[in-house]
Amino acid sequence: MLNMLLSQVLDLMTPVLLAAMAGALCERAGVFNIALEGKMLVGAFVAVATSVAFGSPVLAVLSAVLCTAVFASPLALGGARLGGDPIVIGIGLNLLAAGLTTYLLGAIFGVTGTLVDPAVTALPKFVIAGLADVPVVGAILGHNALVYLSWLLIFVFNIYLFRTPWGLRLRGIGEVPSAAAAMGANVSRYQTAIVILAGGLCGLAGAQLALGSVALFAENMTAGRGWIAVVAVMLGRAHPLGIALACLGFGLADAVGLRLQGQGLPNQITDIAPYAITLLAMIGLGLRGMKKRSV
Amino acid sequence: MTLLQMKGITKRFDGVVANDGISLSVNSGEIHALMGENGAGKSTLMNILYGLLKPDAGEILVDGKAMDFTNPLGAIAAGIGMVHQTFRQFPDLTVWENLVFQNEPRRGPLVSADAARDFVRRLGSRHGLEIDPDSRVRDLAVGIRQRLEILKALSREARILILDEPTAVLTPQERDGLFTAMRELASKGMALILVTHKIPEVIAITDQITVMRDGRVSGTLVTKETSEAEIIKAMVGRNVPPTIAAKVTSDAEPMLSVKELSVRRAGVTIVDAVSFDVRPGEIVGIAGVSGNGQPQLISAVMGLESATGAVSIGDQDISRFPIARRRAAGISYVPEDRHLTGTAPAASIAENIVFGTHRHAAASSKGFLRKDAIRAQARKLIERFRVKAASEQLPIGSLSGGNMQKVVIAREVEHGSPLIIVEEPTRGVDVGAIEFIHQTLIAERDKGRAILVVSSDLTELLALSDRILVMFEGRINARLTGSDMNEETVGRWMMGGAETR
Amino acid sequence: MIAAALDTKSRLAAILFSIVAAVLLGGLVVGLTGANPISVYLEIAKGAVLGRGLDETLARSVPLVGMALAAAIALRAGLVNLGGDGQMLIGGLAAALVALYVPVPGVARAVLALAAAICAGGLYAWLAAILQLSLGIPFLIASLLFSYIARGLTSYLVRYPLRDPATGMPETYRVASGARLPAHIFDLPVSMAMIVMAVVAIVIVVNDRSGVNGFEWRMTGLNARFAQYSGVNLSRQTQRVAFLSGALAGLVGALLILGQQYRFTDGALLAPGYTWSGLMAAVLAMASPIATIVASVFFAALQVGGFSMERALGLPAVLTWVLQALIILCLAARPILFRKR
Structure with missing residues (x-):
């Protein structure tokens, strides 16, 4: 029972965690990225569409990463270089993602609503027989590669940001771009690269959302998870461990919501849980120091 | 030995001459003052030296070799360092992170924090500018932040160091510490340029003085042989300020x-x-x-x-x-x-003029703006304050600095x-x-x-x-x-x- | 932020450029999916104006103009309101509740319902403004999260306590005919909702052009520091603008319920995406109210044309969403393409 809950939490938090890491990278580079929602949606669509065409989960994940990185390029060009307003571009990208995926769903697959296809299979899970019932261990085992990759990325991101020269430069660029430029850093090239990399991460998030446990694409299936990732970046102060913690909290709220739904609570109410918890967390933890960026 | 020579530097902005044939020469081991009132052209000259601006004419020689900088990186490579009045620092990062930025000591793919800390300590003790490598910059006092800025220039092997109004933000104690450090650096053969308009510190610390006025060199003096009066004369010249108001004493009740x-x-x-x-x-x-x-x-x-x-x-x-x-x-x-x-x-100019008094009866009634009256008032002020503007409907940002300031003054005076x-x-x-x-x-x-x-x-x-x-x-x-x-x-x-x- | 220092002429040129670029890019998308872009665009254009197209465009313009102006008045004062969906839902629900359950005679009931919607939508947005002012939670984020909460809450209410068991749908009872807004006035093809929206639009345009408040909001959007130094109370103004933006969204919800749908059906208010289309129109118009109205009518025509194109060619009408988003992206990316200076 507890094992199942924990396992579910880990599954539910993964897409948000991947997207939040993308958001945190952009935040560190000084680009306010509110297009996570749209980029995830594109990733999910591309993953499913590639699955239908080739039946290969590996290819699906790779093309999701690639296409989403391309999709992020307007933000990379517009937001990273001076002149474009990242908020406007973010809103535009979110709406473009919603429109484009729905349009292509109809135009290519002749489907409205949900795309299910026998060729679309969920990513394989690493199940080790006999260990599933061992407390905690059982919950940690039995996920797909993207889940473990997301955990690995927390540490990679941490090391990149705080231990490597490039991470140091990124933090400097995000904090005082003019000072970084004065010391010889190519600010806009860094920002462009990071935003595109973040696009790739969102592609992973979308792939996990579509192929993690359900193996389908549905219109607007992100349902606000990209926005929760934006909040997770704020709550975790763009620190890899901080956002991991925030996403864990979100996964828990989501899982408990689903549990309560099983107990007969209407799902409309439990659907609110992640958003309400997110808001309450922001209110409770307070977002001091965020005022200057309030829009 | 002459380390730096600037010859015949000329720079114009929109037809206004900011630097007019400036020549300046600094020896190794010398502290050289660059003096002048605000607007005399000191900053322009130093920005040219640091590669931030390109001169219209003239040449820069370091060690007798002609230089052609297109950006600060070129100047840095030639051994020129600058301590700006506003620090180019990352407050959230530590001292060592600020210092090795873009120039990190590595161990494999990682930054070697130990090597960086060691580097900061060695650099600091070599120049008598000790600083804790692990402090976060935002927690430091201004004097220490300035020390970090000097160390940054030194870490890039600067031999010519420009200090732009370095004492403006310092307490007297911090200032004394800075002067000690400057003498120390000069004694090791560096050339220091102190940009300032404060006479006492020039007399206290420098060897040579170049005074600028209205974009020209108005005096080249040897500190030991000159006097405060002579410096002031070079700075102010016969060019007495245009308007000296007749002084009055008021004994009315305080406003x-x-x-x-x-x-x-x-x-x-x-x-x-x-x-x-x-x-x-x-x-x-x-x-x-x-x-x-x-x-x-x-x-x-x-x-x-x-x-x-x-x-x-x-x-x-x-x-x-x-x-x-x-x-x-x-x-x-x-x-x-x-x-x-x-x-x-x-x-627009008109909107900028009325904003602040737009709720007064002259500008609005019953919650609506009286646009004709607002525009007429703006035109009146534009004429009276001789603002060069084609129309009161233009964005105020399109005006020159002087005309924009006239509009602001006009608005406030008119209140x-x-x-x-x-x-x-x-x-x-x-x-x-x-x-x-x-x-x-x-x-x-x-x-x-x-x-x-x-x-x-x-x-x-x-x-x-x-x-x-x-x-x-x-x-x-x-x-x-x-x-x-x-x-x-x-x-x-x-x-x-x-x-x- | 968005109201850049563009003069009218170069702004117009920028918008035209964006539309052309979006049409070309959209044509590329259509072409890649194997359809003929020219016939697609032709169908959209015909569908928007020919036959019933003009009437439909006009009808669709009412909520769209409302949501676009709700976004525009906030943008003008420097606030990004992403919570229009939630404010519209809360307003629509309040209107439905009053129209269904408050025992006063017909017309009074309708008026009361509209007032309730305005208050409810306004307060919902005001709450998000308070979070920004007191806790520093960005209004943009708070208003959006509130939308998701409103969606779940209204969905639950109309599925359970407020549900009309006679229909198979998750919806409330029908509003009595006396409390509805007439679809035609004096047999003219003009609905009460149109008149209400026209009055609101005029008030907003006049306030923006000549009102003291509109002037203060606009100057705040251009430079908040200057506004504060000139004596504007920024906190009070933010609360007021947020309230009015939300109130207008709430009013749109009420107009749709009382003038068109006659009951609150789960999902019906949000399905056409008025909030987001409106936001895009406001951004395209750089928050100038008159331009916002023009842009929203244009978007309404585009959407109506899209539906007609779907009927004729079988391609999803949502293509017009793609076009709208591309227009905004091209506009935002324009400074990079035409690097000024």
């Missing part, structure tokens, strides 16, 4: 009274129990080296900064009022930065408030507009208004003020009138008074 006003921020007292009056029919000037609390004092008077103490207009205590009610009680205010605070650059507070009346303004702005302020004084002027330009303050208050470390340490209002006396008090000689 503005400030009593025991203090501002504290994060436990630091920035304005320390300041009291003064401004009476109708006089201009009171506030002088001081920047960083001694002048902007905070004005913000506190305007209600933009929380403070203790009392402020009153006439008989009315306004200490508890928000800014709107303070202005309504009779204050006009020209803020220091016209782009960030004084205007909305994208809005008809009995008290006008002006910060930096002529910063970044062309000569013709300076003259006009000064005459406007004097005319308003003669109409019986009380005027308070804060300026970092001492010549301007001496020209305008009937009395001068000098701020030092948050306090008013001198109240000068009559014959005491001269450059030397005011300058001495700006440096802390009795402490300097």
Whole structure:
């Protein structure tokens, strides 16, 4: 029972965690990225569409990463270089993602609503027989590669940001771009690269959302998870461990919501849980120091 | 041995000559002062030397080799370092992270933090500029942050170090520490250029002096052989300030009274129990080296900064009022930065003129703007203040600095408030507009208004003020009138008074 | 931020450029999916104006103009309101509740319902403004999260306590005919909702051009520091603008319920995406009210044309969403393409 809950939490938090890491990278580079929602949606669509065409989960994940990185390029060009307003571009990208995926769903697959296809299979899970019932261990085992990759990325991101020269430069660029430029850093090239990399991460998030446990694409299936990732970046102060913690909290709220739904609570109410918890967390933890960026 | 030579440097901006055939030569082991009033062209010359600007004519030689910088990186590679007045630092990062930025010692793919810390310590002890490598920059005092800035230049093997007004933000103790470090660096064969307009520190520390005035070199002096009077003559020249107002004394009841006003921020007292009056029919000037609390004092008077103490207009205590009610009680205010605070650059001239009084009967009735009246008023002011603008409908941001400032002054003067507070009346303004702005302020004084002027330009303050208050470390340490209002006396008090000689 | 220092002429040129670029890019998308872009665009254009197209465009313009102006008045004062969906839902629900359950005679009931919607939508947005002012939670984020909460809450209410068991749908009872807004006035093809929206639009335009408040809001959007220094109470103004933006969204919800749908059906208010289309129109118009109205009518025509194109060619009408988003992206990316200076 507890094992199942924990396992579910880990599954539910993964897409948000991947997207939040993308958001945190952009935040560190000084680009306010509110297009996570749209980029995830594109990733999910591309993953499913590639699955239908080739039946290969590996290819699906790779093309999701690639296409989403391309999709992020307007933000990379517009937001990273001076002149474009990242908020406007973010809103535009979110709406473009919603429109484009729905349009292509109809135009290519002749489907409205949900795309299910026998060729679309969920990513394989690493199940080790006999260990599933061992407390905690059982919950940690039995996920797909993207889940473990997301955990690995927390540490990679941490090391990149705080231990490597490039991470140091990124933090400097995000904090005082003019000072970084004065010391010889190519600010806009860094920002462009990071935003595109973040696009790739969102592609992973979308792939996990579509192929993690359900193996389908549905219109607007992100349902606000990209926005929760934006909040997770704020709550975790763009620190890899901080956002991991925030996403864990979100996964828990989501899982408990689903549990309560099983107990007969209407799902409309439990659907609110992640958003309400997110808001309450922001209110409770307070977002001091965020005022200057309030829009 | 001559380390740096600049020959015949000329630079024009939109036809205005900022540097006119400047030559400068600095030897190894020498501390060289570059002096001049604000606007004399010092910053332009140093920005050219540091590769931030490209000269229209002239050449730069380092070690006798001609240089052609296109950006600061070229200057850095040639061994030129610059300590800017505003630090180029990352407050959230540690000292060592700031220092090795873009030049990180590595261990495999990672930054070697130990090597970086060691590097900071060794660099610091070699030059007598010790600093804790693990401190976060935002927690450091200004003096230490400046030390970090010098170390940054030294870490890139600078042999020529430019220090731009380095003492403006320092306490006397920090300043003494800086001077010791500068002598130390010079003794090791470096060439230091000290950009300043403060005579005492030039006499105290430098070997050679180049004085600039109106974009030209007006004097090349050897410190040991010159005198304060000679330096002042070179700086001010025969070119006496255009307008020197006839000085008046007013004995009317005070229009503005400030009593025991203090501002504290994060436990630091920035304005320390300041009291003064401004009476109708006089201009009171506030002088001081920047960083001694002048902007905070004005913000506190305007209600933009929380403070203790009392402020009153006439008989009315306004200490508890928000800014709107303070202005309504009779204050006009020209803020220091016209782009960030004084205007909305994208809005039209007319809108910028009316904003603030748009709820008055002259500009609106029953919640609607009287647009024709607003435009007519704007046209009237444009003409009266000789603003060069094709139409009152143009965005104010399209005007030149001088014309924009004239609009702001016109707006505030037109309020008809009995008290006008002006910060930096002529910063970044062309000569013709300076003259006009000064005459406007004097005319308003003669109409019986009380005027308070804060300026970092001492010549301007001496020209305008009937009395001068000098701020030092948050306090008013001198109240000068009559014959005491001269450059030397005011300058001495700006440096802390009795402490300097 | 968005109201850049563009003069009218170069702004117009920028918008035209964006539309052309979006049409070209959209044509590329259509072409890649194997359809003929020219016939697609032709169908959209015909569908928007020919036959019933003009009537439909006009009808669709009412809520769209409302949501676009709700976004525009906030943008003008420097606030990004992403919570229009939630404010519209809360307003629509309040209107439905009053129209269904408050025992006063017909017309009074309708008026009361509209007033309730305005208050409810306004307060919902005001709450998000308070979070920004007191806790520093960005209004943009708070208003959006509130939308998701409103969606779940209204969905639950109309499925359970307020449900009309007679229909198979998750919806409330029908509003009595006396409390509805007439679809035609004096047999003219003009609905009451149109008149209400026209009055609101005029008030907003006049306030923006000549009103003292509109002037203060606009100057705040251009430079908040200058506004504060000139005596504007920023906190109070933010609360007021947020309230009015939300109130207008709430009013749109009420007009749709009382003038068109006659009951609150789960999902019906949000399905056409008025909030987002409106936001895009406001951004395209750089928050100028008149331009916002023009842009929203243009978007309404585009959407109506899209539906007609779907009927004729079988391609999803949502293509017009793609076009709208591309227009905004091209506009935002324009400074990079035409690097000024």
